[in-house]
Amino acid sequence: MTGDAPAPDSDPDSDTVIAATGLEVDYGRGRVLRGVDLHVSAGESLALLGANGSGKSTTMRALLGMAPLTAGEVRLFGATVRDSGAVPWHRIGYVPQHRPAPTGLPATALEVVLTGLLQRRRLWLPRGARGHALEALDAVGMAERADRAMHELSGGQQQRVSIARALVRTPDLLVLDEPVAGVDTPTQQAFARVLTELHANGTTVVVVLHEIGELRTLLQRAVVLRHGRVVHDGALPEPAPGHAGPEHEHVHADHGEPPTEPTLQRSLP
Numbered sequence: 001m002t003g004d005a006p007a008p009d010s011d012p013d014s015d016t017v018i019a020a021t022g023l024e025v026d027y028g029r030g031r032v033l034r035g036v037d038l039h040v041s042a043g044e045s046l047a048l049l050g051a052n053g054s055g056k057s058t059t060m061r062a063l064l065g066m067a068p069l070t071a072g073e074v075r076l077f078g079a080t081v082r083d084s085g086a087v088p089w090h091r092i093g094y095v096p097q098h099r100p101a102p103t104g105l106p107a108t109a110l111e112v113v114l115t116g117l118l119q120r121r122r123l124w125l126p127r128g129a130r131g132h133a134l135e136a137l138d139a140v141g142m143a144e145r146a147d148r149a150m151h152e153l154s155g156g157q158q159q160r161v162s163i164a165r166a167l168v169r170t171p172d173l174l175v176l177d178e179p180v181a182g183v184d185t186p187t188q189q190a191f192a193r194v195l196t197e198l199h200a201n202g203t204t205v206v207v208v209l210h211e212i213g214e215l216r217t218l219l220q221r222a223v224v225l226r227h228g229r230v231v232h233d234g235a236l237p238e239p240a241p242g243h244a245g246p247e248h249e250h251v252h253a254d255h256g257e258p259p260t261e262p263t264l265q266r267s268l269p
């Protein structure tokens with residue numbers, strides 16, 4: 001379907017990191033994404049927001065070629081995700097939504113971070129890998145626990161290791177799915193500092209969030225999903241009335257149901 005599209009190397013718009021148009025995803029029980037468009041340029045930092053079930057994670061997975069697209073097209077750095085071999089995955093770091101590690105997983109934090117340096121066609125570690133992995137763990141405050149088994153770490157600590165695993169690649173594009181859910185405020189602040197530094201060094205950041213919280217100063221743009229459609233693409237929503245405050249900054253009405261339209265509108269610029 002992309003016969004007339006430019007090859008990755010000759011992409012005239014080389015500033016475009018993500019070009020997604022008309023994304024539709026159906027898991028078999030009706031459409032979950034309904035014509036999502038998302039264009040992200042190099043150096044942007046944006047949040048993907050919306051209520052539970054609005055399609056944020058599905059959008060992320062579709063962007064990375066991991067959700068079943070029934071229509072639409074995604075290009076990463078000019079390469080279509082339909083041809084996985086053409087995508088420069090080594091330039092992309094991905095932190096999936098947190099899931100507790102299975103009990104008894106023998107890998108240490110350091111080993112998990114080292115896997116971030118493996119590539120599909122090269123299953124050995126590059127020179128200096130251990131040092132880079134320790135630096136990444138240090139950036140998320142986990143260097144002292146590098147040799148701890150993952151199952152001995154708390155959920156928030158495991159999440160920090162997962163973030164370090166993405167950071168160790170020094171990605172040009174960092175995609176994170178609710179990286180700070182369930183993480184305490186000091187850790188969120190440390191994480192915000194790490195992301196801000198990466199972004200200042202040129203990394204493009206796309207992050208799914210429920211609450212903007214500590215990442216507000218980093219983020220330049222918000223894309224809000226509702227029932228699988230983009231209902232806002234622009235400035236960050238202001239904290240919802242009555243919820244403003246450093247400890248409790250919501251961007252939609254509640255955690256359970258989609259926001260009512262007036263509430264969503266009220267929270268948008």
Ligand SMILES: Nc1ncnc2c1ncn2[C@@H]1O[C@H](COP(=O)(O)OP(=O)(O)OP(=O)(O)O)[C@@H](O)[C@H]1O
Pocket residue numbers: 027032050051052053054055056057058059
């Ligand atoms: N693998 C799957 N198979 C079937 N349905 C799915 C699958 N993944 C997600 N869904 C459905 O797609 C819809 C959107 O889910 P998605 O996880 O993208 O939402 P979300 O906005 O990320 O939600 P949350 O904030 O709760 O993480 C939901 O109705 C969900 O039940």
